[in-house]
Every structure is written in structure tokens, then in C-alpha cells.
Amino acid sequence: MKQAAKTEREFGGTLGAVGIPVSLPLTVLLLIGVSRSPSASLFQWPPALPSADQLWHPMAPLLLLGWIGLHAALYSLPLGKMSEGLELKNKTRLKYPINGFHAMCISVGLVLLLLKLGAPLGRLFELLLPLAVCTIVLSFLLSIFLYAHSFSVSSDALAPGGNTGNHLYDFFIGRELNPRIQNFDLKYFCELRPGLIGWAVINLGLLMKEVELRGSPSLAMILVNGFQLLYVGDALWNEEAVLSTMDIVHDGFGFMLVFGDLVWVPFTYSLQASFLVVHPQALSVFGAAVIVALNGIGYYIFRSSNSQKNQFRRDPNHPNVSKLKTIPTATGKKLLVSGWWGFVRHPNYLGDLLMALAWSLPCGFSHLLPYFYVTYFTVLLIHREARDERQCKLKYGASWDSYCKQVPYRIFPYIY
Structure with a gap:
């Protein structure tokens, strides 16, 4: 009981477990809306909330599921090496495929091929809100699955702070440490694959939108794309290092990490590029x-x-x-x-x-x-x-x- 009380204080305990899953999705949608509004003001009142027709497009769920499916397939390919994680409570070590950099290169290659074939990558600018909405829905569905799945595993498989008995808090913080479907590690997959690489692809789409509008990308847009692509590439080149991080070693895989990996990273980390499409800078x-x-x-x-x-x-x-x-x-x-x-x-x-x-x-x-x-x-x-x-x-x-x-x-x- 002492451990549970201590854990409750993480991220505001039960209050945070209720408030964060409500406030963060609204924050993402608000930030995307503000980034493309003429004033781009965080203090605009009433706020620049997107209209209902801006939140849905039938292409969005198809693109999202296709993207997730592509990376699930790339994750499963026999590329790169297998690496062992840190020792678990039961003295075993899980194995992980170190092929994220391969996945990024293949993804970027496919995107460039589509561009060469005339695909309108700049449409990602218009689809950003519907894609965010679909990914938010996916993050809730995956989090519900993960919470239900955690009751089918032994106590050794649970995260140190995710088994408090408080259903709201455990759903938020993550009850199971390393949820897997056979050898497919869901937390590790989400940590560095669809969201992180998706961020770089969204940035490229926003650069192409600027090209459509102004004929060429600005120096500011090139820097933002270059810096952030370097960051993504570095994370995937050094993918093995993530196996010793707090996210993998200590934190359960619940709504907090699911939403962070799949929604927060690609849709808020691309704000600078989104801002530059509507507000060019010399x-x-x-x-x-x-x-x-x-x-x-x-x-x-x-x-x-x-x-x-x-x-x-x-x-x-x-x-x-x-x-x-x-x-x-x-x-x-x-x-x-x-x-x-x-x-x-x-x-x-x-x-x-x-x-x-x-x-x-x-x-x-x-x-x-x-x-x-x-x-x-x-x-x-x-x-x-x-x-x-x-x-x-x-x-x-x-x-x-x-x-x-x-x-x-x-x-x-x-x-x-």
C-alpha cells in the first residue's frame, strides 16, 4: 500500500489520470489550429478552435492505418541485429530488433518515390487535423487494449508503479511493463517508429506545401526540417540506447506513453514547420x-x-x-x-x-x-x-x- 500511495503522486495521481487524457488531445488540436491561423496567437479569445468539418477526412484513417501497417511490417523484417534489454525481475532478458534506422531509410525512400511519381505530399498540411483526430482515437483504443491485456499476464510482467489498484491511474500510467503480442513488443515499437518517423514525414509534407505556395522552401523551413531530421535519424541510429531508458526499463505502457509516442511527438513537434507554412520568416x-x-x-x-x-x-x-x-x-x-x-x-x-x-x-x-x-x-x-x-x-x-x-x-x- 505504501508503494501505491507513492505512485499516486506521479503526474498528479488520480486527478492527473483524469485531466491529462482530456486536456492533452484538446491541446494538440488547439495548437495545430493556432499554428495556421493568421494571428497565430496563443492568447486569442475565443481561441482558434478548428471547425467540425476540418476535423474529419476519409483519407486520414486510411493513411494512418497504412502508415502503422508499413512500420509493423518493417519492424518484423529480418534487418539489423537483435539486442537484449536489461535484466527483468524474473532474471530474463527480452530481445529487440535494432532496425529502426533501416525503417526510416525505407520510409523516406518510399516518400521520395511517391513525390517523384507526383504524389501531392503537401496535402498533409490540410490533412493534419484529421490525422491528429484519428491518431488520438487510435491512442485511446490501444490504451484500452493494453489495460485489458495486462490482466492476462503474471505479476512479474507488471510495471513497478502501474499496479496500484486505481483503475484510472493504472490505465493512464501503464499497468504492464513490456506488453507483447508473441515477439512483437508494442511499447518498443511505438517508442521510436510510427510517431518519430511520422514527425519527419509531416515536416517534409509541410516543406512541400511551402514550395506549392511560394515556389521554393525558405531557409527557415530548411533549417527546421534539417535539424529535426538529424534528431530523428540520430535516435534511430542509436536505437539500442533506448533499451536502458526510463521509458523502457521502468514505466508501464499505458495512455501516457501511447499518446506521447503516437500523437504528441508528430503533431506538436512539427509546430515550427506548420507555423512557417502560414507565417514565412526572412x-x-x-x-x-x-x-x-x-x-x-x-x-x-x-x-x-x-x-x-x-x-x-x-x-x-x-x-x-x-x-x-x-x-x-x-x-x-x-x-x-x-x-x-x-x-x-x-x-x-x-x-x-x-x-x-x-x-x-x-x-x-x-x-x-x-x-x-x-x-x-x-x-x-x-x-x-x-x-x-x-x-x-x-x-x-x-x-x-x-x-x-x-x-x-x-x-x-x-x-x-
Whole structure:
């Protein structure tokens, strides 16, 4: 019972489990509507809500199901290698196909082929709201299935915080840790496949819409597409690293992750590109160079720190990490206190936020909407960092206290 009470506090407990599934879908639809309104004002009253006829198109469910089906097929292809996840409570390790980058390349190749054949990819701009509505419905249906499925598995298969007995909360947070249909891992599939790659394809469709309207893509649109495609490609190239993240190792697969993976990522992370279709921005070569440099610095910090952590987790004796200073813990594992992880406790978050800012800057400073992502992401990472802190404190005890004394700053050096 003590564990259940503690878990209830995550994301506002029962109140959050009721409010978030209602508010987030409305937020997605509102943001898409605002991005294409002339004023693009987040404070417009009444708000720029889409009309009913804008929310449905018969092509939307066909495109969505075709996209999901394509990636389910690509996931199942014998491409790439198989990798083992971390050890589970029953001392077993699940196997995962590491072929997400192959799936992205095939997907982009198919999209480019369709473009060459004359497919109107720019229509994605008009279909964005209906696609979002269909994906929201799919996320609820999948979450209901996952919750029902969780009652057919053993207690060892349940997530540490998803079996509180509160049906609303468990549905939201995720009751089962690694739901599978035979060898098809639903959480792992959704984490990096249809939503993440879909984000890059939506961006490309919005770029093509700008080409239709103005004859060529703007420098701002090219930067936004390029930065975000790099981010997606990097995540899939380093797909194996996701197997040690909190999402895979600790969190159950419920509405929170389903909606985040399938709806929130592709339809809110593409806001900058959507904004630029209706609100073109002039960007100087010098301004572009500064933004590219900022994104490069952020990417370097993000990738270097994540690679260092993943290398240390997999082989602490590897020459790249063997000379780094560490603190022993009662679990037998060691905590890094030098390198990137001796700079701040979450250097990967710092790099992530610098990139997020670089994605927004090409949209200028006349509207707040393009900065929604970096604002939201700051709040998200600070919240996630607090969750990380609690987990590490419980796991490592006094060793974590010692680490925090040696590395006092959490994300921003000398600030936070």
C-alpha cells in the first residue's frame, strides 16, 4: 500500500489520470489550429478552435492505418541485429530488433518515390487535423487494449508503479511493463517508429506545401526540417540506447506513453514547420549560421554525453570510459563523476534544450507559438529529472548523496 500511495503522486495521481487524457488531445488540436491561423496567437479569445468539418477526412484513417501497417511490417523484417534489454525481475532478458534506422531509410525512400511519381505530399498540411483526430482515437483504443491485456499476464510482467489498484491511474500510467503480442513488443515499437518517423514525414509534407505556395522552401523551413531530421535519424541510429531508458526499463505502457509516442511527438513537434507554412520568416545567412552553431553545440553535448553513459553501462572497462572517476554503490554498479556526467547530472538534457531552442529560432520573435516546444520541453525535462532523482535516491542511497555533492548542478551549470 505504501508503494501505491507513492505512485499516486506521479503526474498528479488520480486527478492527473483524469485531466491529462482530456486536456492533452484538446491541446494538440488547439495548437495545430493556432499554428495556421493568421494571428497565430496563443492568447486569442475565443481561441482558434478548428471547425467540425476540418476535423474529419476519409483519407486520414486510411493513411494512418497504412502508415502503422508499413512500420509493423518493417519492424518484423529480418534487418539489423537483435539486442537484449536489461535484466527483468524474473532474471530474463527480452530481445529487440535494432532496425529502426533501416525503417526510416525505407520510409523516406518510399516518400521520395511517391513525390517523384507526383504524389501531392503537401496535402498533409490540410490533412493534419484529421490525422491528429484519428491518431488520438487510435491512442485511446490501444490504451484500452493494453489495460485489458495486462490482466492476462503474471505479476512479474507488471510495471513497478502501474499496479496500484486505481483503475484510472493504472490505465493512464501503464499497468504492464513490456506488453507483447508473441515477439512483437508494442511499447518498443511505438517508442521510436510510427510517431518519430511520422514527425519527419509531416515536416517534409509541410516543406512541400511551402514550395506549392511560394515556389521554393525558405531557409527557415530548411533549417527546421534539417535539424529535426538529424534528431530523428540520430535516435534511430542509436536505437539500442533506448533499451536502458526510463521509458523502457521502468514505466508501464499505458495512455501516457501511447499518446506521447503516437500523437504528441508528430503533431506538436512539427509546430515550427506548420507555423512557417502560414507565417514565412526572412532569415539572414549570418542568423542561420548562428542557429546552426547553436544546434551543433547542443547536438554535440547530447550525443557525446549519451554515448559516454551508454558505453559505461555496457562495458565500464572500455578504453573510452575506463579512466573516468566513479563512485561505488551498494548495488554493485558505479556512478560516473567525471566526463560529461561530472559537469552536470543530466548533460543530455542540456544538449536537448539547446537543440530545442535552435529549432524555434528560425521562426523569429513575432509569435510565442514556435517557442511552445522549447517551453514545454524545459518543463518536461525538469519534471523527468525530478523523477530520475527520486529513483536514483531510492536505488543508490548514500552513494547518490555523495554524487550530488560532487556534481551539484542538475541541468544548467551554475544555474540549476
